[in-house]
Amino acid sequence: MMAGFDTSSHSVAWVLFALAAHPEVQRRCRLELAACGLLKGKDGSAPRDPTLEDLNQLPYLNAVIDETMRMFPVAATASVREVTQPTRVGDYLIPPGVIVWPMLYALHNSTHNWLRPDEFNPERWLMAADEGGSHNGGGGNSDGGSHSGGSRPPTPQSSSDSAEASKCSGNGGKRFMPFSDGMKSCLGQALGLMEVRTMLVVLLGRYRFELDPAMGGPEAVQRSMIMSLTLKIKGGLRLLFTPLCSPEDEDGPAPGNV
Numbered sequence: 219m220m221a222g223f224d225t226s227s228h229s230v231a232w233v234l235f236a237l238a239a240h241p242e243v244q245r246r247c248r249l250e251l252a253a254c255g256l257l258k259g260k261d262g263s264a265p266r267d268p269t270l271e272d273l274n275q276l277p278y279l280n281a282v283i284d285e286t287m288r289m290f291p292v293a294a295t296a297s298v299r300e301v302t303q304p305t306r307v308g309d310y311l312i313p314p315g316v317i318v319w320p321m322l323y324a325l326h327n328s329t330h331n332w333l334r335p336d337e338f339n340p341e342r343w344l345m346a347a348d349e350g351g352s353h354n355g356g357g358g359n360s361d362g363g364s365h366s367g368g369s370r371p372p373t374p375q376s377s378s379d380s381a382e383a384s385k386c387s388g389n390g391g392k393r394f395m396p397f398s399d400g401m402k403s404c405l406g407q408a409l410g411l412m413e414v415r416t417m418l419v420v421l422l423g424r425y426r427f428e429l430d431p432a433m434g435g436p437e438a439v440q441r442s443m444i445m446s447l448t449l450k451i452k453g454g455l456r457l458l459f460t461p462l463c464s465p466e467d468e469d470g471p472a473p474g475n476v
């Protein structure tokens with residue numbers, strides 16, 4: 219038996235890291251929250267608490283979460299399983315009886331499956347569901363839809379969108395499964411996602427955050443990535459949180475406690 223631990227909190231940490239490394243993405247998340255009344259008021263008033271409905275109506279934030287779970291799947295490997303019927307994986311046909319250990323990290327970060335996989339690009343999740351951006355139709359989660367869901371342009375908008383779509387069309391395979399898939403998939407997926415979304419809405423609605431310079435920059439953080447059942451950052455992640463005053467406030471008070 220084996221288990222990862224703190225999967226929800228490590229997922230939140232990776233999203234915070236991605237947002238700290240991409241301030242423009244962080245800002246766009248705040249604008250989305252502001253449009254829903256989930257951002258701290260200009261007068262300093264606290265935002266309202268998010269409801270379950272809110273969590274499903276934040277396509278950009280949910281795309282950010284999907285993209286982070288793609289690049290940094292905290293459960294980087296699923297557990298071992300025995301193949302029960304002849305199964306094709308790329309050029310290989312695996313016969314029944316073979317024990318396999320699926321490497322979700324590789325699936326999510328392979329150029330076979332993703333266009334420029336090392337690029338943090340939430341936009342790829344905002345394409346039409348059947349054009350390649352979602353778990354559906356090539357992305358492939360058993361729930362049949364992307365976590366980001368919601369509003370998507372009906373067709374790819376650019377040549378890079380089409381190229382992304384071509385990565386999953388035709389092979390019918392699955393390329394995104396942070397909660398694994400099939401009989402052994404995560405029992406706590408719905409709860410885990412709700413926790414991650416709620417924590418992010420609450421934090422983003424109140425604080426702007428950036429990487430502690432002591433972390434040495436985003437590349438250094440990625441080099442410190444370790445897999446000890448759970449994918450995490452060696453020594454932890456240090457961020458500076460600045461209380462927000464308004465969506466436009468990029469120069470709030472000096473960073474507070476880490």
Ligand code: HEM
Binds near residue numbers: 229293295297397
């Ligand atoms: C973001 C948070 C989470 C992620 C990314 C995650 C991911 C995963 C993954 C990849 C597996 C392995 C499945 C396999 O071997 O194929 C798994 C298994 C499991 N997870 Fe999660 N998990 C999360 C949160 C949770 C939570 C909150 C709970 C419970 C409250 C939970 C309960 C379980 C259980 C019971 C299994 C074992 C299922 C089985 O062996 O049948 N998970 N999870």
